[in-house]
Amino acid sequence: MSDQLKPGPWLAIHEELGVEPPEFDDRPLGAFVEDYAESIADNSALRYLERDISYRELNELSNRLANALATLGVGLGDVVGLHMPNVPQYGVALVAASKLGAVASGVSPLLAPAEVANQLEDASVKVLISLDTLLKPMLEVLDTQGSLPECLTAVIVTGADDLRQPVGLELPILESVTCKAYLELTADASPEFNQVDLPPDHICLIQYTGGTTGKPKGAMLTLRGIMYNIVIAHLFRPWEVGTETAFNALPPTHIGGCGTFLWAFRYGARMVLIPDARDIDHYCQQMIECPPTRLSGVPTLYQMIADHPLSAEIDFSHLKFAMCGAAPITGEDxxxxxxxxxxxxxSDGYGMTEGGPTVIVNPPQRCKPESVGIPIPSVDVRIVDVETGTREMPYGEAGEIIISSPSLMKGYLNRPDETANSLREWHGRTWMHSGDVGVMDKEGYVYLKDRAKDMIIVSGFKVFSVEVEDKLAGLEFIALSALIGSPDVNRPGSEIVNLYVELTPEAKQLDPDQVRTDIREFCRAEMAAYKVPKVIHLVDAIPLTPVGKIDKKMLRDQAAQECAD
Structure with a gap:
């Protein structure tokens, strides 16, 4: 077989739009912040509630934290855990870690104490920076049980308002770990610290995947991969240094939320932090006060903003780019x-932690609304057969999405088998096997069909859950739906189609049996018989992940428990 693949058809669209791969710029994040602390010193870097932090102040705060971390023994290659929600200290810590040549690793606030301990140990976290309200109960449980990993030597405790309206903090008393208050520790540290030189393959982030398809894994992301992806992800609507205002409501421990910090600091932008994505009042008010040029979110977030009466008062005339992840926004919405x-x-987009993260973007000026877009410059995407991953599928036929990119992760930390299964050689290049199923049209636009693990096999036929869910969205009494498969004990190798339905508030008064009947009749009229749900579960609320995706892992666990009962 020839090692040469045909050029992707999307390259013609790149030429039409006048975009091409840029040169590598391997300067670390801290170097950009240092430059902006001189060139646009008074520009706002971060806004948190009513508090603005300038680039001069961001640089000084990062320098103080870098010096403080150094006194705790953190140096080149050491891992700093970031156990915080959307607060300014997260961004300060990312810059400080960059300046030291340390590795930043987000630790989700939603994890249980035992899960936190496992992640700290897996990543060999040396120092943990944590919010006081998250840390105290967690560490006391772990310390009592003797479950604190030996790698952890110190914990820095910070309050949500430390950089706004600080209040005194009560530090946990631990036997095996030093605890320091963030403000006290950094107050005595020098405000001077220069970015250390780093090679392009330096690991900057150990970013843990969401775990919706299994145990979370730490993706190792390199300096070149991260900094290059920031540039190529936005070539359809490039950033202008020092003039942009970006909003972020995604948790920073998710690659989408962390990425927004990186994008903003790379381009000297003002980043407006939204501590609670469900507080749409606050979100809209901040956009009224700080008209956005960049937005990012999931479909439900845009829909909630559009439904809010304050959205009519927002000046969107400066908006250049509104990225939508998780799924395309279609139809009337x-x-x-x-x-x-x-x-x-x-613009819709597609990416994954392991991809650096952005892989595909729907150019706003050349958009196909049902699609997630085309591969961004320097990225190659192919659709291959799910069974072997070695046969490229014809245009219009479904298969697994695989990715070749300069931004691919180096691998999964401490998991060589999973790394080898995900990163495979094909046609002389390394490809990330995404586990997502999609199709590509003749122009190179990609259409998501399903997660490979969410695809349901019924008597040899493939049922794409997203396809069925999209059709069910047309029923006015359904607020949200999710399709999963469960083993068919009477047909080995086949599955039963289970549908979980969250009704609209008005529809919750309807007769449940009639609702199920209406759904089945609709499905029989709209889709092939093997796609029609056999079991319909009416639930109060469909579980979502922290970034607003349907948590099908939890639904599968519920289905398995129901079968066991």
Whole structure:
């Protein structure tokens, strides 16, 4: 077989739009912040509630933290855990870690104490920076049980308002770990610290995957991969240094939330932090006060903003780019949101932690609304057969999405077998096997069909859950739906199609049996018989992950428990 693949058809669209791969720029994040502390010193780098932090102040705060971490023994290659929600200290810590040549690793606030301990040990976290309200109960449980990993030598405790309206903190008393208050520790540290030189393959982030398809794994992301991805992800609508205002409501321990910090600091932008994505009042008020040029979120977030009366008061005339992840916004919802955003700015995207993260973007000026877009410059995407991953599928036929990119992860930390299964050689290059199923059209636009693990096999036929869920969205009494498969004990190798339905508030008064009947009749009329759900579960609420995706792992666990009972 020839090692040469045909050029992707999306390259013609790159040429049409005048975009091409840029040169590598391997300067670390800290170097950019240092430059902006001189060139745009008074520009706002971070806004948290009513508090703005300038680039001069961000650089000084990062320098103080870098010096403080150094006194705790943190140096080149050491891992610093970041156990915080959307607060300014997260961004300060990312810059400080960069300046030291340390590795930053997000630790989700949603993890149980035992899960935190496992992740700290897996990543060999030396120092943990944690929010006081998260840390105290967690560490006391772990310390009592003797479960604190030996790698952890110190904990820095910070309050949500430490950089706004600080209050005294009560530090936990631990036998095996030193605890320091963030403000006290950094107050005595020098405000001077220069970014250390780092090689392109330096690991900057150990970013843990969400774990919706199994135990979380630490993806090792390199300096070149991260900094290059920031640039190529936005070539369809490039950033302008020192003039942008970006909003972030995603948790920073997720690659989407962390990425927004990185994008903003790379381009000297003002980043507005939204501590609670469910507080749409606050989100809209901040956009009224700070008109956005960049937005990112999931479909439900855009829909909630559009539904809010304050959205009519937001000036979207400066908005250049509104990225939507998790799934494309389609149909009437897209028209309504595009109308609110006042221009050709809405873009879908596809990425994954292991991809650096951005892989595919829907160019706003060349958009296909049902698609997630085309591969960004320097990235190659192919659709291959799910069974072997070695046969490229014809245009229009479903298969697994695989990715070749300069931004691919180096591998999964401490998991050589999973790394070898995910990163495979094909046609002389390394490809990330995403586990997602999609199709590509003749112009190179990619359409997501399903997660490979979410695809249901019924008597040899493939059922794409997203396809069924999209059709069910047309029923006015359904607020949200999710399709999963469960083993069919009467047909080995086959599965039963289970549908979970969250009804709209108005529909919750309807007769459940009639609702199920209506759903089945709709499905029989709209889709092949093997796709029709056999079991319909009406639930109060469908579980979501912290970034707003349907948590099908939890649903599968529920289904398995119901079968066991």
């Amino acid at each position: 897209r028209k309504r949101i595009e109308g609110m955003l006042q221009g050709t700015v809405l």
